[in-house]
Amino acid sequence: MKRMMLTTLVLFWAALSLLAQEGLHVAPFYDGRFNKAKDVVSLNVKGSALKPYRLTLYRSLIFERDMPDVERAVLLDGKQAIDREVAHRDGRLLYGFYCLPQTSKKAPLRYLFYRHTTGKTILVYLEGAATLEEIKRMFKK
Amino acid sequence: MRTERLFLTPQEAREVLQQYYEGTTTDREEDLLCRFLASEAADGGEFDADRAVMGVLAVGKEVHRPHRTAVLKVAGWAVAASVILAAGLWLRPSSPDCVAYIGGKRYTDRNLIMAQVQSTMGELAEAKEAVSVESQMQGLFN
Structure with missing residues (x-):
């Protein structure tokens, strides 16, 4: 009885902490495993900072190295995209901009961005009301 | 005393007890006496010594109140779990917007x-x- 109640409590707690991108193959990369890595920049933003961009969640990982695992995960998640813009070279994904299906009618739009150059890999996950074109326009240098 | 009733009154119990100590009670009367001593009607202290003699005090409580005890235990755990959960949610540190x-x-x-x-x-x-x-x-x- 005690064990059952403790298990229920732990599961409930865990459920509250689930990542927004649950169900995606890229989700495990955002579990904090790279926080201590010297060659990785991890950015996590939510709330008012993203309001001007009409976004609600921003999560990115910038690796100063080649990450074929990330590329594989992006390609798998990209299969379910409802809109995409991609480029390949020599069998490798150079960049991919994906608009993923909403999890429900009232759920925010979801995006996955990926870019690979020599010795660098960028992975970005976004949620919000902004369209793909709006996002590209907003962040263009 | 001969009785066909299922339960003894305290006065009847006193009379049966006297016969019990004299060794003249029937099995039926002893059964009725045990039932009386195990019940709440025998609470109050007057019959404590008689209970001890007949060894029915602990057994009687189990016979009469197991269901209530189990319900109270479950309810207690449910309350405790709710309090822990509420405290956990309240104390859960909110993550900063930018990390x-x-x-x-x-x-x-x-x-x-x-x-x-x-x-x-x-x-x-x-x-x-x-x-x-x-x-x-x-x-x-x-």
């Missing part, structure tokens, strides 16, 4: 982090042009 890990170090400066965001998204926005330029350059030399 970055750069070179293994943690930062929460909003301006710094948003500058990094701008830079990262800018790199992504340039991806298409970079591929296009590269393709054109390769085309020149092929």
Whole structure:
């Protein structure tokens, strides 16, 4: 009885902490495993900072190295995209901009961005009301 | 005393007890006496010694109250679990809106982090042009 109640409590707690991108193959990369890595920049933003961009969640990982695992995960998640813009070279994904299906009618739009150059890999996950074109326009240098 | 009733009154119990100690009670009367001593009607102290003699005190309580005890136990656990859950939710630390890990170090400066965001998204926005330029350059030399 005690064990059952403790298990229920732990599961409930865990459920509250689930990542927004649950169900995606890229989700495990955002579990904090790279926080201590010297060659990785991890950015996590939510709330008012993203309001001007009409976004609600921003999560990115910038690796100063080649990450074929990330590329594989992006390609798998990209299969379910409802809109995409991609480029390949020599069998490798150079960049991919994906608009993923909403999890429900009232759920925010979801995006996955990926870019690979020599010795660098960028992975970005976004949620919000902004369209793909709006996002590209907003962040263009 | 001979009785056909299922339960004894306290007065009847006193009479049966006297016969019990005289060794003249029937099995039926002893059964009735046990039932009386195990019940709440025998609470109050008057019959405690008699209970001890007949050894029914602990057994009687189990016979009469097991269901209530089990219900109270479950209710107690449910309340405890609810309190723990509510406390956990209340005490759960809220994560800051902006968190970055750069070179293994943690930062929460909003301006710094948003500058990094701008830079990262800018790199992504340039991806298409970079591929296009590269393709054109390769085309020149092929």
